[in-house]
Amino acid sequence: MQIYLPIAEVSVNAFTLIGLGGLVGLMSGLFGVGGGFLITPLLFFIGIPPAIAVATGANQVVASSVSGVLAHVKRKSVDFRMGGVLLAGGLVGSWMGVWVFTLLQQVGQVDLVVQLCYVVFLGLIGAMMLQESIRALHRSSKPGHRKRLHQHNWVHRWPLKIKFRTSGLYISAFPPLLVGVAVGVLAAIMGVGGGFIMVPAMIYLLGMPTRVVVGTSLFQITFVTAFTTLMHAVSYNTVDMMLAVLLIIGGVVGAQFGTTLGARLRAEQLRILLALLVLAVCGKLALDLFLTPDDLYVIQPGIG
Amino acid sequence: MRTRIAALMMLVLACTASAQSTVPQGNADALPIQATPVAEPPPAESVVAGLSSDSVAITASFNGSDILIYGAIKREAPIPSGPPLQVIVTVEAPSSAVTVWRKERKAGIWVNSEAVRIGAAPGFYAVATSSALDDILLPEWDSRYRISLSHAMRAFAGQIAVESAVPFTEALIRIREDEGLYRLDEGSVSLIDQTLFRADVSLPANLVEGAYKTRIFLLRDGQVIDVFVAPINVRKVGLERWLYRLAFDQPFLYGLMSLAVAVFAGWGASAAFRKLRRP
Numbered sequence: 001m002q003i004y005l006p007i008a009e010v011s012v013n014a015f016t017l018i019g020l021g022g023l024v025g026l027m028s029g030l031f032g033v034g035g036g037f038l039i040t041p042l043l044f045f046i047g048i049p050p051a052i053a054v055a056t057g058a059n060q061v062v063a064s065s066v067s068g069v070l071a072h073v074k075r076k077s078v079d080f081r082m083g084g085v086l087l088a089g090g091l092v093g094s095w096m097g098v099w100v101f102t103l104l105q106q107v108g109q110v111d112l113v114v115q116l117c118y119v120v121f122l123g124l125i126g127a128m129m130l131q132e133s134i135r136a137l138h139r140s141s142k143p144g145h146r147k148r149l150h151q152h153n154w155v156h157r158w159p160l161k162i163k164f165r166t167s168g169l170y171i172s173a174f175p176p177l178l179v180g181v182a183v184g185v186l187a188a189i190m191g192v193g194g195g196f197i198m199v200p201a202m203i204y205l206l207g208m209p210t211r212v213v214v215g216t217s218l219f220q221i222t223f224v225t226a227f228t229t230l231m232h233a234v235s236y237n238t239v240d241m242m243l244a245v246l247l248i249i250g251g252v253v254g255a256q257f258g259t260t261l262g263a264r265l266r267a268e269q270l271r272i273l274l275a276l277l278v279l280a281v282c283g284k285l286a287l288d289l290f291l292t293p294d295d296l297y298v299i300q301p302g303i304g
Numbered sequence: 305m306r307t308r309i310a311a312l313m314m315l316v317l318a319c320t321a322s323a324q325s326t327v328p329q330g331n332a333d334a335l336p337i338q339a340t341p342v343a344e345p346p347p348a349e350s351v352v353a354g355l356s357s358d359s360v361a362i363t364a365s366f367n368g369s370d371i372l373i374y375g376a377i378k379r380e381a382p383i384p385s386g387p388p389l390q391v392i393v394t395v396e397a398p399s400s401a402v403t404v405w406r407k408e409r410k411a412g413i414w415v416n417s418e419a420v421r422i423g424a425a426p427g428f429y430a431v432a433t434s435s436a437l438d439d440i441l442l443p444e445w446d447s448r449y450r451i452s453l454s455h456a457m458r459a460f461a462g463q464i465a466v467e468s469a470v471p472f473t474e475a476l477i478r479i480r481e482d483e484g485l486y487r488l489d490e491g492s493v494s495l496i497d498q499t500l501f502r503a504d505v506s507l508p509a510n511l512v513e514g515a516y517k518t519r520i521f522l523l524r525d526g527q528v529i530d531v532f533v534a535p536i537n538v539r540k541v542g543l544e545r546w547l548y549r550l551a552f553d554q555p556f557l558y559g560l561m562s563l564a565v566a567v568f569a570g571w572g573a574s575a576a577f578r579k580l581r582r583p
Contacts, residue, residue, distance in 0.1 A: 001365075002365065002366075002367040002509060003364055003365065004362055004363065004364055004365070004366040004367075004509070004544060006540060006543075006544040006545075006547045006548045006551075007547070007548065007551055009510065009511075009512050009513070010509075010510040011366060011367055011368075011509035011510055047510070059562050059563070059566055060566070062563060062566040062567065062570070063565075063566035063567070063569045063570040064570065065570070066566065066567050066569075066570025066571060066574075067569075067570035067571070067573045067574045068570075070570070070571060070574035070575075071574055071577075074578070111416065112413075112415050112416070226563050226566075229559060229562060229563060229566075230556075230559040230560070230563065232559075233551070233555050233556070233558055233559030233562060234555045234556050234559055235555075237551050237552050237555055239551070239558070239559060239562050241547055241551075241558070241561070241562050241565065242364070242543075242544075242547060244562055244565065244566065245565060245569075248565065248566055248569045248570075249569070252569050252570050252572070252573030252574075253573055255570075255573070256573055256574065256577040260577075288414075289413040289414060290412060290413060290414075291414075292409075292414070293407055293414055295475070295479065296406055296407045296408075296475075297404055297405065297406055297407070297471075297472065297475030297476075297478075297479065298404070298405045298407065298416065299402055299403070299404055299405075299475075299476060299479055299480075300402065300403045300404075300405065301400065301401070301402055301403075
């Protein structure tokens, strides 16, 4: 069934969009990532103009994260205090990121920077997670190993300590604030919620237990992407509601299945899967950079 | 005389066909419109033509549209001897500025390096002819009326920094041809007895709103002897129009509405699944 999108001004198959939304929603519920790093390139691939793909992708992420976060609230796996601190950092970061984005646009080559950002970050994070989770899986399969609650490192020695009860942490407010800012900057430049950067940062830098990471990440992403959607709608008129609704229908259902599935899988397995997914997207983007493109010429609307 | 009657029959048939294919939106005017003569003295032969619909309505289920362009040649004198009459029909979308980038390998990766900025290129351009374009149209007449695809784009914006803009404009035409936005259909105009013609132009599904323009050229011996121009109004209707207007007139409200839809859908799915799991 073909449907004409009023803002994107293209006609696409409605079921393709629902399917795409479902796939991304599944990822979102399973791993606590918003799925922006998947939905934006996928929409671009089916012929949605990039600016509309970014803005509408953010709108869809709002829906799937709300759906996911509510499921996590029920399971008491959201650390609201930690989420609030991350969010404060995230809003500052995304404001800074938009500023950097405008700067890059003036210089030109914004596409290249975004693509390089994706390759570098996805590659680093994917490799790190894969290595760590394989080691963890190996270790936990050996009996008699006593597991520590979390690793203590330099992050835990900073001042202004706050008790994060749900995460079982007593650490300074600065590390989560800084993580929030860093994720916010990258999120704004790359046009994503930033979950795929934040989830590993929460596990490895802050030492949060995996159990609460997904819910807390979704909680933060909901607000950051809502802010992004509103900003795009007001300043660039690039949110396509028709497109968003179709993606959302698939997305919210997918997110529910993802959350259920996530509760059944072991944390190590979950992390290996996310690592492989991240590496796959990274590999695809890297190939695009290095392989000779099919067409050396590209068309961009407007005079830029 | 017999040909004259046959010709009239064809015109009637064309009108009936058009009436059936007309979308019942707007007041589609299927009546033939008198062409405006291009130069003095009035040409010996002129076009009388009509469109199956002078407006295209984009609805949510819009999936392309066909426009039938038909007409007849009006002449006071008998059909002149010599090379036969030819017809070219063009349909053109409003123009907008585009930038064409060429990628180059730098330090192992492909980056956008050189660009040509084109001030105005139509979003859609279709050329339908009664015979091979090169055979029926002389280059000087082509550049005068900007008929062929290579003339579709106008003016370059700013200074051209590259050695030659030709590969860039060729790339634009090639890419848009692949997307079905630029089209040359040679021999798709049927011309009967040098008097009646019809052309079917299909508009793609990814159509952009605006005032489109149809031109009909009458040619003899490679020269344009008459031109007929008619507008086609392409616009969104219903829900499409409402959403589009809201997004541009009330962006903040529209943004809040998109968020409300997202939050409500997310909450709804979550609640529904809880119900499903614990009946």
